[in-house]
Amino acid sequence: MAFVSGPVPERFERDVTASPAEFERDLRKASPCTVEAVGPDHFRLCAGPTRLDIHLAARGARRLGLLQLQTLGVRYEFSGGTESDRRALLVLLDRAMQRGGG
Template identity: 30%
Template sequence: MQGHYPAEFHREQGFTEADWLTCLPGAVRGCPLAITGPGRATVQIGAGTLQLAWQVRPPRQIALMRMPVLATHYRFDGVAEADRQAFMKFFDLYTQRGGG
């Protein structure tokens, strides 16, 4: 989990697309969520929005272990910094996978 979340950033996450889509409704904590196209979603946060975009990447392999990779892009528009930080803190805790 990060300590600060800029208005726009990229990251790689260990999700399949199916797992990501299953997880998103809970991760947005009741904020209106719309899947706007393949690999795209919009989350309404107060008067602003979070635009999400993702692409499936080849899995990472270490010895016999294979881990899915989803390249994600986050862009907040019109969301105050304090609201962005609070939203992402919950989002990251909700989507945290293994290992603490």
């Protein structure tokens, strides 16, 4: 996950290295509210006035030598709330879903 810098738009996409099952597990652990599975690879979070829909799309694997990492395209779509509401939710999710490395 990338940490937020600048205003948080209502819609944006990221590439993440995780399987759909790993992403869902980490999302459920990180979320301050209930995570609803709306459909296959579609999740919804409602935190106060802010709703966040997350859509996953498999993007194949990245190889680094013998290491192979699954990659997902993740589309975030916010509705309701203010930019600061979006930022607060996204920062919380980013910090909790941060993976090791470095």
